[in-house]
Amino acid sequence: MNKLTTYFRLIKACCIWLLVFLCSISAFAQQAKLQGIISSELKEPLAGASVRIVELNKATSTDGKGLYTFTGLPTGSYTLEVTFVGYQKYAEKLALSSSEQQRDITLVSLGEQLGEVSIVGYASVKKNDLTGAVSSIKAEDFNQGPFTSPDQLIQGKASGVQMINNSGQPGGGSTVQIRGSSAVTGSGQPLYVVDGVALDGRSARPSESGGLGASPSGNPLTFLNPNDIENIEILKDASATAIYGSRAAYGVVLITTKRGKSGGLKVDVNTTTGLGSIMRKIDVLNGDEYRAALKQYGLTTGDYGDKVDALDEILRTAVNQNYNVSISGGGDDSKFRTSFGYQNQQGIILNSGFKKFVGSLNGNFKMLNSKKLGLDVGLITSQTNEQIAPITTDAGFQGSVIGQALNWNPTQPLRLADGSLNVIKGSTIVNPLAMIEAYDDRVKVSTIMANISPYYKFNDWLEYRFLASVNYNTGIRRASTRSWINIQGIEADENSGIRGGYAGYINNELITSQLTHTLTFNKEIAEKLNLNAVVGYEYMNFINKGMNYSGRNYGDIAVDYTDALQAGSAGSRAINSYYDPTTELQSYFFRGILNYDNRYLLTATIRRDGSTKFGENNKYGNFPSFSAAWNIRNEAFMQDATVITALKLRAGWGRTGNQEFPSGAAVNRYSLGIDGRQTPINNRNLDLKWQSDEQINVGLDFGIFGRALTGSIDYFQKKTTDLLYPVIPSYPIAPGAATVWMNLDGQIENKGVEISLNSALIDRPNLTWNLGGNVTFLKNNVKGLNGTIITGALSGQGMSGVTLEVIQSGLPMFAMMTREFQGLDAEGFSKYTDDGFTFFYLGNPNARALVGISTDVTYKKWSASLNFNGLLGRELYNNTANSVIPITNLGTRNVAKNLIGGPIQESLSNPIAASSRYIEDGSYLKLANATVGYRIGDVGSSLKNLNIFINGTNLLLFTKYKGFDPEVNTQKGMSNVPSAGIDYIGYPPVRTFNFGLNFSL
DSSP states (O other): OOHHHHHHHHHHHHHHHHHHHHHHHHHHHTEEEEEEEEEEETBOOOOOOOOEETTTTTTEEEESSSSEEEEESEEEEEEEEEEOBBOOOOOEEEEEEEEEEEEEEEEEGGGGSTTTEEESSSSSGGGGGGOOOEEEEGGGSSSSSSSSSSGGTTTHHHEEEEEEOOOTTTTTTTTEEEEEEOOSSOOOOOOEEEEEEOOOOHHHSSOOOOSSSBBBOTTTTTTTTGGGGEEEEEEESSHGGGGGGGOTOOOOEEEEEEOOOSSEEEEEEEEEEEEEEESOOOOOOOHHHHEEEHHTTTSSOOOOSSOOHHHHHHOOOEEEEEEEEEEEEEEEOOOOEEHHHHEEOOSSSSTTTEEEEEEEEEEEEEESSTTTEEEEEEEEEEEEEOOSSSSSSSSSSGGHHHHHHHSSOOTOBBBBBSSOOOOOOOSSSOHHHHHHHHHEEEEEEEEEEEEEEEEEEEEEEEEEEEEEEEEEEEEEEEEEOOOTTTOTTOOOBTTTTTTHHHHEEEEEEEEEEEEEEOOOOOOOOTTTTTEEEEEEEEEEEEEEEEEEEEEEESSSSSSSSSGOOOGOOOGGGGEEEEEEOEEEEEEEEEEEEEEETTTEEEEEEEEEETTTTTTGGEEEEEEEEEEEEEEGGGGGGGOOOOOOOEEEEEEEEEEEOOSSOOOOSSSOOOEEEEEOOOEEEEEETTTTTOEEEEEEEEEEEEETTTEEEEEEEEEEEEEEEEEEEEESSSSSSTTOOEEEEESSSOOEEEEEEEEEEEEEEOOOSEEEEEEEEEEHHHHHEEHHHHHSEEEEEOSSTTTTTTTEEEEEEOTTTTTTEBEEEEEEOTEEEETEEEGSSSSEEEEEEESSSSEEEEEEETTTTTTEEEEEEEEOOOOEEEEEHHHHHHHHTTTTSSSBGGGSSSSSOOOOTOOOOOGGGGGGEEEEEEEEEEEEEOOOOOOOOOEEEEEEEEEEEEEEEOOOOOOOOOOOOOOBBBBBBOOOOEEOSSOOOOEEEEEEEEEEO
């Protein structure tokens, strides 16, 4: 019995062990493995992304290749959750089987979601909460090319924004206008804000040249590295810009630089190199054609037997190089990014070019156990070194090497038989190749912009932040022209004992400091009602000072004149220094956004500015705005409308101001001369106040079938009043004073319609095609202005004292008023309406339409993009054709090719005169840049995401304009009043072809 019991017990134990064994085998067989790669929309692997299986409370992170792995998972249905800083949280339900599973996931940037956060002035706002007109351009949408400043990244990318490169000079200035022109004085440029720090808007780069005339301006944004820019926000209507008050009349451009992200240490390398050449030439006669023209006109002199292309002789194929390295990393509590950049861009004109050294460092830190205390720091430092070509905006043809080259007699050699330069002593004809060698003009601009911003988060909905910043800029320019060049005032004259030569040394300093306190609130204050508000105080201080020294009569000494300034004649030395009255700006501001149920939105903004620029009776100004939006798509009656995926109606009104006029303009101001003698600069005006811009905006945002078609339509109307202008008084307010700054009656009206459309035409795993475009229709008009403001000074032969443009009631800004050309009479002389005694409104330099078109295609690892931009319905005045290459040159200098061989032979005695003959259609469409790239991917274990690409800029141009480029705006303003649409022998535009690669380590 005992044996039987023992036997049954043994059988029972074996059955139990067998059952356990079978169960364990079953359990082992049902364990699963899950792995995959986490990447961005750009197919870049995301290292350090957090991956979690919610129900099992299992978590891991991706490695350097973006790979995550889970093993030993029981089968079943679970939630897979992925998070990464800057990207939308991802979650999906997965059914795990007993087999190994691969699940690759692409995270979507917050920028692709309605919940995207935009910085629209002192605080972040969800895009879904915006009620104003704001355009946002992200890094992946930027233009590509060897750019020297970030404004070039967005050309053609945003509706309502006109961006023109004024010059082909590397590092040259640009004209940026948002929603039309309304600047009677000043530049009319928008306010630029970099990481919350408002820029002065001026450049410390001195404008004086080597004794020839005024030099084209530089770009105040060249201290920034375009490769460091994360995104650019453009605030266009007053409801968006009003929070910047008295500086926001011309719009606001917010530039955000790249930041460190959580994850392992990452090194990014970007390098490009390329070649540039002149994009387009002006047609002048070659040697054989010139000889034929001499024969046609019966001239027996002027043929020197050679065949020379003087423009070609001063041009070259220019090399550009750009190298950028950034290092970033950190965790959730401390992130950093530092970058280093070097750019070397040769100019296509000999002895011209641009070099830039730039470094940046920023960090974001959270402290205390609660992580409520944080600190953001930023530092940008750069130095640019320019070698400037001998080109001016206001001198005659002698003051520009381009003018010298265009009108050089093509039969006359540039060098003599012995190889020496052909310098024609005592002549006004200047050898352009000699000018290149005789002229040396170098500019060094150093910039340090530093900011520190501690903040404290009281809770999830209340945060205090303090920002302190300083922006220091200094510019040094050393320019000299040798004594042997035959330019009046510079050429040596042995007979009179004049040694000749010119030297100038200029040093400018710009210092801007800023202190800003903000308190932000973002909380649901009632059921379905959320309030996002910011209240703040700001103080800014602007300092502008400098000095210059010039001298003449150095002779042919063996050193650069600027290294021996004292060697010039004592009587020719001049020294000046200045220190503008310090400008202070004190401001209080508030913005509140009410959002009810994500359907109804209301925004109110008020800023109160107190500025030392204004008169005693108008120290403070108030700048309010109100706007509202209706998210129609979120209404119940739209829930079944699957075709329409987004629909929002916006409307707003606001007032902004402009204080872009000289510091000290409201007070009696004097300059000190030799022996302390005082010379009045301007009279005081106790009632001087800000220029006011009032704007209304109505807009509609929409989306159809998701990303299949998205876009916006905006109508705006902007009225500018209290126009700032320096008036010459008819009676002396202060003894000897010349001007007084006043607010004029009258207004400038800009109105128009902006349309922006984007479409994902193809969106497949291995093939995508996106197409986007924008068009803006503009109308500009001046009303109620008493009298006429004159500007647009023309230059060159026969142009002394001649002006072209007016600001006058009933006409657009900078209307071209001149003689109406009626062709040539039988004797070859110009005919004019009313014999030229009456001037007519004959040209409008303001574009009637702005156009931008972009498209990109990706196929597997290949990508391609094209970007077009253009201006339609504008006129340009070809001052170059008018006074540099006219028919009267024939026999001594070159002429335009189109003047020869017409049905009527133009007389060589036909007087040079300004007229509508030189007003041309300046409309154009340009293929500004194109890029083709190939993503190789990872190479080995350390080289990550290698990309190679080729790029071209200024590839195609469609225009009727006969000059170098219709994308031009030579500065021809007078008495602080700007001009528009005048082209005068500027630096030609450049076409480049570039090769580049980027990768990570």
